[in-house]
Amino acid sequence: MSKLILIDGAKGHTGTFLIREVLKSKPDWKIIATDLSVEKRNKMMTKETIFSSRFKYMTEILENEKVTFVSSDLTDKESLNNLLKERKYDLIFHTASLYDYFAPLDLLRKVNVKGIRNLLEIVRKTQNLEKLRFIHWSTCGVYGEPKYKKDNKKYPIPTDETVPYNPPNNYSVSKMEQEMVLKEYINDYKLKAVILRSAPILGPYQVYGIFHLFQIVNKSGFGPGIHVYPRKKRLAMPLIHVEDLVRAALFLAEKDTAIGDFYNLVIDECFQEDFLEYVADLLNVGYFNFPIWWPLYKLFSKFLFWLNSRKEKKARKLNSRPPVDLSMAGYMNHQYLFSNKKIKDLGFKFKFPDYKSATKDTVEWYLKNKWLESEY
Helix, strand or coil: CCCEEEEECCCCHHHHHHHHHHHHHCCCCEEEEEECCHHHHHHHCHHHHCCHHHHHHHHHHHHCCCEEEEECCCCCHHHHHHHHCCCCCCEEEECCCCCCCCCCHHHHHHHHHHHHHHHHHHHHHHCCCCCCEEEEEEEHHHHCCCCCCECCCCCECCECCCCCCCCCCHHHHHHHHHHHHHHHHHHHHCCEEEEEEECCEECCCCCCCHHHHHHHHHHHCEEEEEEEECHHHCCECCCEEHHHHHHHHHHHHCCHHHCCCEEEECCCCCEHHHHHHHHHHHCCCEEEEEEEEHHHHHHHHHHHHHHHHHHHHHHHHCCCCCCCCHHHHHHHHCCCCECCHHHHHCCCCCCCCCHHHHHHHHHHHHHHHCCCCCCC
């Protein structure tokens, strides 16, 4: 059945993959794609200007004859009105956000929080809310580090979607506030929405976040195999392959039982030490097994976090960016362990269900296309 759909954030990593997936699996759907103009995006997405010569390969999909691109800006209501007033959509996929751990909170709130309110207000005035479904991209970061239940051996049990908010950084704060705005429209206007809480994303073309870890291991020539003891303290590595993320979005968009609910999008349980050893193997670099007592590891990671904070302060003074954003360094000593049981119980099948399949597909693509050679 033909549908008219809107995909915002269409020039981003997830947005471009979502367009590809719709073209492949829903060929009768008509796609309206939107994002900032080139000039506005280059100014806003400072993390992307480093890779500007490479981004053209992502956005070529917007030239497909089945895709209509219309520029808009979440902070500009008039541009949103022009995008929505003449069309009645069946589905809106809200992938657009400022995903940047280095961005200040006021800018994140302007784009992510005020932006979704602007969008939903225009949606409320122009669309048929009885018919429309709204699929929203959030993050597992809204949980922060939950208080985990333990099994009989005192190992933490992956947490589900019911744990309370506890965002650990400015980006996650803005995503939490986004969700709260969306809940207003679900409750007050009966908007049929689904919220995706994604783990950190990996996959071809990705150039921020986990990409930096691959690049550091490749450049340094070794994988840091830190094995924490006692073993119940070893840290998880939450991941999701971008293809599974967009496949899950389409799956949930057509499930009546998903309306008004939240879903973690994350691979099966994975630990940092196993992930890093596998990355080193794929990149054909050295790997050392370094056992460390948990209290010493925490002390060491806090020291590295402090060093990173100094680099970030210096970068802000120089109007540049640090090699690794400070909030990313925070992953070093926090336990982020999330369950994917809820979406599996609904019938979703992951294409990349574990860290090996997801990482292999990603790293082999980077090597084939020489994306790990240099960031500058």
